[in-house]
């Protein structure tokens with residue numbers, strides 16, 4: 001399944017063989033995966049977003065939660081999930097899992113006769129080096145950019161595998177409500193008891209990690225709008241004092257002003273450190289949380305104007321607003337298009353969107369892949385769907401006389417590797 005089209009061998013070879021620069025991952029530490037031991041089972045594969053499609057198909061929330069519970073046996077998990085897997089397995093999330101099971105673990109399909117075999121294969125490979133095996137050897141990823149979302153990581157994870165990992169400063173932590181000020185203080189030694197001290201806390205992270213980091217990351221559409229006004233510092237300071245000195249709740253406008261000023265501060269620091277800004281735009285993972293008004297890429301337009309020297313890496317094709325991303329990246333030299341996560345959210349729309357982007361945006365500004373998963377197994381299936389989609393998109397463009405085969409093959413190498421390597425300064 002997911003065979004690459006074979007009409008243009010040079011293109012096919014380029015898509016199949018070019019290593020990936022993976023712009024976005026949330027991968028757990030390998031040691032955390034190893035620590036799962038005999039609790040690792042087939043249901044862990046569903047963490048690569050399928051849980052949301054199981055819920056969408058009608059699986060009750062408590063049963064979905066039980067799929068991650070250590071005390072529930074894998075037989076019971078299979079009994080509960082089987083009917084919903086049957087309905088959800090054709091989505092991009094489901095197909096990616098099936099590809100991993102078939103091509104990494106060598107088991108034809110996940111069903112009642114094989115789930116124990118899948119679990120056994122996963123456990124057998126759960127040895128030191130499993131991340132290198134899954135991510136580099138199997139998925140063909142040369143480098144990935146980590147956005148750490150584990151609680152203990154706290155803005156920047158200290159221990160990473162520098163052979164294949166680089167990291168984005170998770171500035172979204174500075175936009176949380178309430179702010180984890182105690183954790184920041186434990187890390188930085190700065191007690192953020194005023195707005196100025198909070199900004200000094202942020203500066204500490206930029207000073208400490210700005211050299212090693214390759215970007216900053218903001219995934220705020222999960223809790224607020226992408227529209228960041230440049231509010232006067234006094235407003236942010238008074239909101240900060242009200243919330244953290246007097247312990248009073250903020251009005252929505254006050255909270256927004258505090259976060260707006262915080263992110264503008266991060267953008268000024270990003271400019272000083274020449275760190276690109278990775279921003280979640282478009283669709284949200286999960287269920288019952290989608291607000292189409294706060295995820296639109298065009299909400300960021302004032303930032304592109306105000307910070308012409310900051311490079312913005314817009315994630316997830318802005319789905320379902322791919323046209324906004326195309327027009328913004330065409331218009332603003334500092335705006336880039338990133339297809340991370342998109343190949344499993346909507347494989348066919350992403351394939352069409354790639355054709356749209358290639359017809360509108362200079363090819364050096366398009367990054368074709370980011371796995372966006374926590375379990376390393378998920379990188380493989382996602383990468384396979386991405387290579388399949390890229391190969392088909394370019395094959396169709398050759399068929400229709402829009403591109404020649406040599407150009408298409410060269411573009412494939414740029415999309416998969418060169419563009420992101422240059423953008424993030426990887427070497």
Ligand SMILES: [Zn+2]
Pocket residue numbers: 024026147372
């Ligand atoms: Zn993500």
